[in-house]
Amino acid sequence: MQVDSPPVGSSPLILDTLPDISGIGDSCPKRARVQLDMLMLAVEALDLDGSETLLKTAKELGLQDIVKGRVSLWRMRCANPLRRYGSQRRELSQDEAKALTLLVCNLARRLTALIRQLLLTYQQLSDRQLPVESSYRLAEYLERFRAHFRSRMNPKRAAVMEYADDDKLNSLALNLLNQLLFCTGVSGSQRLWFSLFDGDVA
Amino acid sequence: MTLQREYSLPNCKLVVAGLAEEKQSPVTSSMANTGRPPLSIVTQVECHLAGMESPIIGGRELLENLSNTVSQYAQEILSGIPHTQPGSASGANATSVKIERLTADKHRLTVMPTAANGNGSQPSEASAQPIQVDLPTVYLFDLVEAVDQFLTDRQTLPSLTLNPTSVSRRYARTHEPMSKRAVPAAVGFIGLVAAGAALFFLPVPEPRPEPAAENATPDSVPDSVQPTTPPAAPPVDGDSSDAGDGAGAVQSGAIAPTGSTDSADAAGDSSDDSTNNSDAIETTTGTAAIPLDQLLDSAPPITDLDQLNQLKFDLRDQLSDAWDRGNISYDESLVYRVAVAGDGDILGFRYSNDAALTYANETPLPDLRYTPAGSPPPESIAEFRVVFTPSGVIEVSPWHGIPTE
Numbered sequence: 283m284q285v286d287s288p289p290v291g292s293s294p295l296i297l298d299t300l301p302d303i304s305g306i307g308d309s310c311p312k313r314a315r316v317q318l319d320m321l322m323l324a325v326e327a328l329d330l331d332g333s334e335t336l337l338k339t340a341k342e343l344g345l346q347d348i349v350k351g352r353v354s355l356w357r358m359r360c361a362n363p364l365r366r367y368g369s370q371r372r373e374l375s376q377d378e379a380k381a382l383t384l385l386v387c388n389l390a391r392r393l394t395a396l397i398r399q400l401l402l403t404y405q406q407l408s409d410r411q412l413p414v415e416s417s418y419r420l421a422e423y424l425e426r427f428r429a430h431f432r433s434r435m436n437p438k439r440a441a442v443m444e445y446a447d448d449d450k451l452n453s454l455a456l457n458l459l460n461q462l463l464f465c466t467g468v469s470g471s472q473r474l475w476f477s478l479f480d481g482d483v484a
Numbered sequence: 485m486t487l488q489r490e491y492s493l494p495n496c497k498l499v500v501a502g503l504a505e506e507k508q509s510p511v512t513s514s515m516a517n518t519g520r521p522p523l524s525i526v527t528q529v530e531c532h533l534a535g536m537e538s539p540i541i542g543g544r545e546l547l548e549n550l551s552n553t554v555s556q557y558a559q560e561i562l563s564g565i566p567h568t569q570p571g572s573a574s575g576a577n578a579t580s581v582k583i584e585r586l587t588a589d590k591h592r593l594t595v596m597p598t599a600a601n602g603n604g605s606q607p608s609e610a611s612a613q614p615i616q617v618d619l620p621t622v623y624l625f626d627l628v629e630a631v632d633q634f635l636t637d638r639q640t641l642p643s644l645t646l647n648p649t650s651v652s653r654r655y656a657r658t659h660e661p662m663s664k665r666a667v668p669a670a671v672g673f674i675g676l677v678a679a680g681a682a683l684f685f686l687p688v689p690e691p692r693p694e695p696a697a698e699n700a701t702p703d704s705v706p707d708s709v710q711p712t713t714p715p716a717a718p719p720v721d722g723d724s725s726d727a728g729d730g731a732g733a734v735q736s737g738a739i740a741p742t743g744s745t746d747s748a749d750a751a752g753d754s755s756d757d758s759t760n761n762s763d764a765i766e767t768t769t770g771t772a773a774i775p776l777d778q779l780l781d782s783a784p785p786i787t788d789l790d791q792l793n794q795l796k797f798d799l800r801d802q803l804s805d806a807w808d809r810g811n812i813s814y815d816e817s818l819v820y821r822v823a824v825a826g827d828g829d830i831l832g833f834r835y836s837n838d839a840a841l842t843y844a845n846e847t848p849l850p851d852l853r854y855t856p857a858g859s860p861p862p863e864s865i866a867e868f869r870v871v872f873t874p875s876g877v878i879e880v881s882p883w884h885g886i887p888t889e
Contacts, residue, residue: 303650317563398622405589405620453588460589463625464558469632469646473555477562479650 294344297380300475305484309373312363314478318374318382319362321465323434324458325389327427328396332389339388340381348381358382366436379478387471390462397463404456414452427455487523489640491633495534496626498634500547500641502526520639533593533627536617540595546580548644550595551631553581555646557591558628561621565651589621785884786826786866792882795866798828800880806848809876814843818872821883822849823865829854831865847872 326332340349361374403417415421428451435442445451491498505524526544556567580596595615635646819836830852835841867883
């Protein structure tokens with residue numbers, strides 16, 4: 283089976299909602315690859331069935347030509363150079379990135395209620411200067427995110443070492459939660475798509 | 485026809501009031517069939533935010549600024565890269581709306597009063613001072629979402645749409661890192677300067693002259709021994725025939741070195757005496773004999789016959805292996821007195837005839853001599869007479885003869 287051959291026929295129509303970014307070639311910059319994988323990590327920490335839902339949603343959106351299955355999804359996520367088995371050389375094409383963007387936004391939209399609830403809780407806790415552990419749901423999300431992050435990221439990379447601390451990892455998780463919230467809106471996928479290339483276009 | 489559109493979210497309500505343009509009557513009539521004529525002229529905009537008593541009120545300009553700023557800020561949250569495009573910042577000072585991040589989950593929205601804001605119904609009090617409100621992320625998102633819904637609504641101000649673009653590399657990179665990126669370089673440079681300044685005050689280390697150490701010791705040795713013979717007594721010329729064998733010679737230095745033929749063993753004396761004195765046969769050449777003297781003084785000789793024999797063979801093998809017989813340039817046997825430690829190390833040697841002094845460098849002795857540095861002196865030593873013959877044979881025998889038991 284030739285994985286490297288370009289997909290025959292036209293790409294799924296839904297990808298046309300996101301324009302091609304010119305000036306960077308077909309592959310995505312490093313920050314985009316990291317960001318997409320991290321957002322998916324946060325989704326998985328929110329939703330225990332996250333990885334299953336990802337695949338199911340891909341089928342519903344008609345993206346099965348790009349996200350063929352568990353392995354192809356995993357390979358795309360391995361384009362994140364921070365991963366244990368990731369590699370700087372693995373590339374992510376714009377179509378693949380579009381598919382992942384749409385997936386993330388779609389999943390985030392389903393989780394809107396939970397995301398809002400967690401963020402409001404966090405805001406109330408920080409207003410009262412209480413630790414995040416005071417809320418069961420929030421602590422659960424943070425703990426799952428930390429576990430996912432530590433089991434999948436390569437601890438030898440400097441960018442991962444920065445998060446050796448639980449507090450740093452918590453703030454990363456909360457930041458991703460904020461970002462997921464902004465993915466839920468009507469223009470979320472467009473905004474996320476353009477934000478992926480911030481600072482990388484000419 | 486007066487129209488009012490409301491975009492409502494839990495924490496934010498955006499109300500756009502305006503008029504439908506009459507000119508587009510053919511279009512509007514068709515739209516009217518769908519129930520929503522397009523709103524194309526804005527008369528008033530109200531933005532109700534939770535936590536504020538009074539809404540932000542303005543006209544079309546407020547709406548445009550608000551949607552631009554809010555939309556860019558949302559993208560900034562997603563990417564973490566600030567949007568500071570000079571076009572929007574300086575081009576027109578139209579950005580009467582500003583958002584800045586206070587903490588991870590607090591954002592400050594500032595609406596500057598402009599003349600344009602007042603073109604609605606209430607010019608005076610609204611333009612008095614800027615409206616400032618701190619929004620938690622969720623509230624801010626509701627504002628973003630309200631604006632987005634308004635922008636994607638094709639029936640309300642169709643000319644205004646969401647036009648997100650990625651920040652150019654030019655603007656993204658030059659924004660804040662300049663100061664931050666300078667820090668490591670500056671720290672490194674300052675460190676270098678500090679180290680340089682500190683080292684500048686250290687004296688340059690001077691190479692320690694090797695001979696100085698050796699000249700120092702011979703001076704001390706004769707001083708202690710001299711009382712018996714004044715140093716300036718070359719003609720004393722002790723007959724000294726009795727001193728020919730080792731025992732007396734070992735702790736000597738007492739006998740005036742100059743006249744001594746084969747015996748004086750003036751090892752302890754300063755080397756200048758020996759050098760200008762041609763027949764000082766076994767005198768020191770400064771390198772080997774001095775520590776040897778002290779050793780001979782301090783360490784008892786080995787008298788065990790087996791050990792002596794073992795040492796003898798070891799010494800002969802050692803010398804024989806290391807001796808380059810290819811360049812023998814002498815026709816006279818070279819005789820040395822060699823001191824060996826109990827473990828076989830060659831501690832030192834002396835010359836027993838002229839040729840031995842002249843051709844010392846052709847023997848392996850100088851290379852094999854082992855100088856214990858800083859370690860305690862050996863408990864006992866053995867002395868051997870070593871003869872290198874011109875024919876390439878090494879003869880080794882105990883200096884004091886084979887001990888009799």
